[in-house]
Amino acid sequence: MASRAKRFFEQLLFYRSAAIGLAIILVLVGISVYAIFAIPYDEAVRLWRAGEQHWLSNPRNALPSWVNIFSSKKLPETIILDTSEPKPGVSKAIVPVLERFSRIRIEFSFDYQYDDFPSELNLFFKSRFNASAPQLTVHWAKPNGEEYVLNTMIISREDKYYISNDDRLARELRGLISAKVNRTIEYDAPVTLLLFAEEDASILNPSTAKVMKGTYRLWIEGMAFETNVDVDARLIVYGKVYGWAGTDHLRRDIGIALLWGTPIALSFGVVASVSIALIQMFIGAVSAWFLGRVDTVLQRLTEVFMVLPFLPVVIMISTFYKINIWVLLLVVIGLTAFGSGVKNYRAMFLQIKEFPYVEAARAYGAGSFRIIARYLIPKVLPTIIPSMVLSVPDFVFLEAALAILGLGDPLAPTWGKIIDDAFTYGALYKGLYYWVLEPSVLLAITSLSFAMLGFALDKIFNPRLKEA
Amino acid sequence: MLPKLAGHLAKRGIILLLTVVVAVYVTIWIANMGGYVDEIVKGEVYLSISQSVRQNPAYRHLNETQVRELIDALYANELKRIGFDKPFIYRSFAYLKDAITLSLGRALWISSASGSKSVYIIITERLPNTVLLFTTTQLLLFFIGLFVGLFLSRRYGSVADRLAVMLAPLSSLPGWFYGIFLILIFASYLRLLPYGGMVDVPPPTDSLSYALSVLKHMTLPVLSWLVAYSFINIYVRRTFFLMFSSEDYVELAKAKGLPESVIQRRYVLRPTLPPIITDFSLSLIASWMGAIITERVFNWPGIGSLLYSASVMFDTPVLVGLVVIYAYLLAVTVFTLEVVYAILDPRIRMGGA
Numbered sequence: 011m012a013s014r015a016k017r018f019f020e021q022l023l024f025y026r027s028a029a030i031g032l033a034i035i036l037v038l039v040g041i042s043v044y045a046i047f048a049i050p051y052d053e054a055v056r057l058w059r060a061g062e063q064h065w066l067s068n069p070r071n072a073l074p075s076w077v078n079i080f081s082s083k084k085l086p087e088t089i090i091l092d093t094s095e096p097k098p099g100v101s102k103a104i105v106p107v108l109e110r111f112s113r114i115r116i117e118f119s120f121d122y123q124y125d126d127f128p129s130e131l132n133l134f135f136k137s138r139f140n141a142s143a144p145q146l147t148v149h150w151a152k153p154n155g156e157e158y159v160l161n162t163m164i165i166s167r168e169d170k171y172y173i174s175n176d177d178r179l180a181r182e183l184r185g186l187i188s189a190k191v192n193r194t195i196e197y198d199a200p201v202t203l204l205l206f207a208e209e210d211a212s213i214l215n216p217s218t219a220k221v222m223k224g225t226y227r228l229w230i231e232g233m234a235f236e237t238n239v240d241v242d243a244r245l246i247v248y249g250k251v252y253g254w255a256g257t258d259h260l261r262r263d264i265g266i267a268l269l270w271g272t273p274i275a276l277s278f279g280v281v282a283s284v285s286i287a288l289i290q291m292f293i294g295a296v297s298a299w300f301l302g303r304v305d306t307v308l309q310r311l312t313e314v315f316m317v318l319p320f321l322p323v324v325i326m327i328s329t330f331y332k333i334n335i336w337v338l339l340l341v342v343i344g345l346t347a348f349g350s351g352v353k354n355y356r357a358m359f360l361q362i363k364e365f366p367y368v369e370a371a372r373a374y375g376a377g378s379f380r381i382i383a384r385y386l387i388p389k390v391l392p393t394i395i396p397s398m399v400l401s402v403p404d405f406v407f408l409e410a411a412l413a414i415l416g417l418g419d420p421l422a423p424t425w426g427k428i429i430d431d432a433f434t435y436g437a438l439y440k441g442l443y444y445w446v447l448e449p450s451v452l453l454a455i456t457s458l459s460f461a462m463l464g465f466a467l468d469k470i471f472n473p474r475l476k477e478a
Numbered sequence: 479m480l481p482k483l484a485g486h487l488a489k490r491g492i493i494l495l496l497t498v499v500v501a502v503y504v505t506i507w508i509a510n511m512g513g514y515v516d517e518i519v520k521g522e523v524y525l526s527i528s529q530s531v532r533q534n535p536a537y538r539h540l541n542e543t544q545v546r547e548l549i550d551a552l553y554a555n556e557l558k559r560i561g562f563d564k565p566f567i568y569r570s571f572a573y574l575k576d577a578i579t580l581s582l583g584r585a586l587w588i589s590s591a592s593g594s595k596s597v598y599i600i601i602t603e604r605l606p607n608t609v610l611l612f613t614t615t616q617l618l619l620f621f622i623g624l625f626v627g628l629f630l631s632r633r634y635g636s637v638a639d640r641l642a643v644m645l646a647p648l649s650s651l652p653g654w655f656y657g658i659f660l661i662l663i664f665a666s667y668l669r670l671l672p673y674g675g676m677v678d679v680p681p682p683t684d685s686l687s688y689a690l691s692v693l694k695h696m697t698l699p700v701l702s703w704l705v706a707y708s709f710i711n712i713y714v715r716r717t718f719f720l721m722f723s724s725e726d727y728v729e730l731a732k733a734k735g736l737p738e739s740v741i742q743r744r745y746v747l748r749p750t751l752p753p754i755i756t757d758f759s760l761s762l763i764a765s766w767m768g769a770i771i772t773e774r775v776f777n778w779p780g781i782g783s784l785l786y787s788a789s790v791m792f793d794t795p796v797l798v799g800l801v802v803i804y805a806y807l808l809a810v811t812v813f814t815l816e817v818v819y820a821i822l823d824p825r826i827r828m829g830g831a
Binding site (some may be wrong): 310313317318321322323325326327329400407411416417429433438439441443446447450453454457460461462 | 493496497498500501504505508509643644646647648649650651652654655658659661662665666673764767770771774775785786789790792797800801804805808809
């Protein structure tokens with residue numbers, strides 16, 4: 011047995027495409043195992059459905075970080091500075107004055123050496139006080155020493171200041187900088203550009219505006235009319251790249267869905283194709299063995315299911331019953347169990363049935379199901395392995411297709427879901443190609459690996475094709 | 479001979495019709511498991527009663543509350559009449575009769591471009607668009623597969639042949655998937671062809687530029703299917719022809735010294751054509767229904783897009799109507815093929831097989 015298996019593998023690896031396909035499948039299985047252990051399913055679903063609040067410190071629609079390796083123009087990473095997590099460049103001092111006031115000073119400084127402007131700039135506050143809310147003034151200093159007052163405000167216990175969304179500030183900065191360069195900035199320059207750009211003639215046009223590289227400072231000065239005060243601030247300079255996969259329109263890390271999409275796609279595809287093939291084969295065997303009335307009923311039933319359009323019925327069921335992905339899998343198996351495959355298997359079994367060894371089994375008194383299970387099915391099993399492997403991609407893509415129709419599992423993070431989101435939120439119109447390409451490439455690799463393996467298996471198990 | 483043939487066809491026809499009836503019945507059960515069909519019928523009854531009451535001059539003098547009471551009373555009566563006080567099993571047969579006779583009822587939300595709510599009109603309005611796109615595609619695929627397959631089977635083992643075998647796995651990715659890439663390249667990046675749709679907006683007025691505009695919009699969807707399914711088609715046909723080329727009668731023809739083209743046409747193509755044509759017609763029908771995602775990706779206003787919007791809007795009558803029409807199309811195709819083969823194939827004609 012062991013030597014037979016060895017010979018089989020030697021034969022299989024003789025085909026280079028089979029070796030490549032098998033290697034890719036093993037890698038995908040490895041990724042799946044990693045995903046299952048690194049992020050438990052519930053955790054993955056929770057993260058994926060958490061909504062924007064949970065992902066607030068990620069940039070929106072960011073490219074994957076590795077694009078910086080291939081580009082001479084370095085896109086910014088996200089910079090997060092938080093007074094509750096002290097590190098160089100962060101300082102906080104709250105000093106009581108005359109037993110009645112508190113003076114607050116928070117300072118952030120960071121080095122900015124990227125070639126593009128940040129996508130957003132936000133400030134978050136957490137504060138503790140009894141009655142008197144602190145009043146804060148936010149200042150900004152560019153590397154060349156230019157200083158701006160961004161805003162003055164009274165903060166609540168949980169507060170935020172979306173600097174990059176502050177239109178009043180944008181108008182004010184536009185006026186100040188226009189005065190400095192003696193020309194008017196005609197276009198609607200965003201705050202991120204105005205706060206990070208060189209202040210010379212280049213700023214007059216959005217395509218020529220350059221980033222001023224160096225150390226930036228943001229400091230907050232404030233006052234509270236009591237001594238029992240504490241303020242923590244968190245500055246986020248949102249970049250344009252994130253992680254190994256980038257982020258989507260809700261700032262979610264696409265990597266999670268790519269990672270978890272792997273075990274879902276593999277198990278969906280493999281379980282569906284294997285169980286459908288086995289069930290169809292069993293029905294075919296029963297039909298061919300018993301003939302007569304059993305055969306008539308099974309064949310008519312098969313024809314009924316062949317007349318039903320598969321995809322529309324699946325769509326109907328998943329729309330009406332809001333099923334999750336594993337119930338969907340059962341529905342798919344149920345609908346395909348009586349597929350056209352039954353007819354092929356029946357034809358095969360009709361021939362095998364007449365073989366002498368089956369007759370011998372019958373002669374020594376083996377029961378019908380014993381003959382079907384021990385004599386008929388094992389004979390056909392090897393020949394259907396290639397088509398089993400070849401049909402895995404169909405079901406992997408079925409899941410993706412349903413997701414694209416908005417009918418997949420509403421919770422599970424899958425590859426199809428990412429493609430659907432990307433399509434719905436106009437990734438192709440906006441040029442956010444990574445968003446579509448990442449899940450698509452994974453889908454393509456998965457399908458191709460199974461297809462390559464399947465074609466090679468086909469040549470081994472059905473040698474007639476090889477010689478023909 | 480003729481009565482035998484007619485008897486055979488009649489038997490097949492009845493079996494097919496029964497198959498369609500059972501399939502539609504199964505669909506009705508699937509659709510009603512959530513109680514949706516009931517809701518549709520109730521809504522329809524209520525609408526028609528309230529319309530007839532409000533338009534009836536005899537009830538002009540009634541005020542609003544009286545009208546409502548009247549409508550409610552008539553509605554309750556009508557529900558009883560059509561059997562809503564009985565369990566679903568009784569009613570399911572009424573639905574079956576409607577579906578089989580193609581009285582597909584009214585859509586819940588979707589309306590046709592002409593403003594009609596009739597499911598039949600909505601579907602028949604969309605059907606030509608799908609048929610246009612996918613018949614073109616399938617014909618192209620058919621001829622590419624046939625001719626390239628035939629060509630390669632004669633040059634077994636050549637570079638071209640090995641290339642075709644090597645590229646066959648590419649067909650494990652579906653057409654719509656290639657469609658996304660084609661949109662990305664030709665619409666988004668190169669800006670040569672439209673992202674989707676069927677004609678320019680606003681549609682051109684003269685028929686020539688209208689046709690050209692449709693052609694332009696068809697290019698990418700057709701191309702996506704050609705890229706996706708050509709290789710497997712070629713591979714399957716080639717293997718098929720190769721298997722038939724080693725039959726004894728082909729060898730004999732070669733030994734007789736018949737020219738290659740005659741052997742190809744008479745000895746290889748002729749006996750292999752029936753299964754190829756069956757395959758073609760079945761995949762043609764399947765593509766009219768199974769191209770939902772391609773139509774969605776390319777925003778093509780056909781049956782697939784209709785199915786998609788119907789499922790998103792929970793428009794059950796449209797969904798059931800589509801399944802019914804598909805079942806009919808398939809059954810008619812299968813029956814037509816049976817008739818053609820019965821006439822062509824002497825074994826069936828004589829009732830021998």
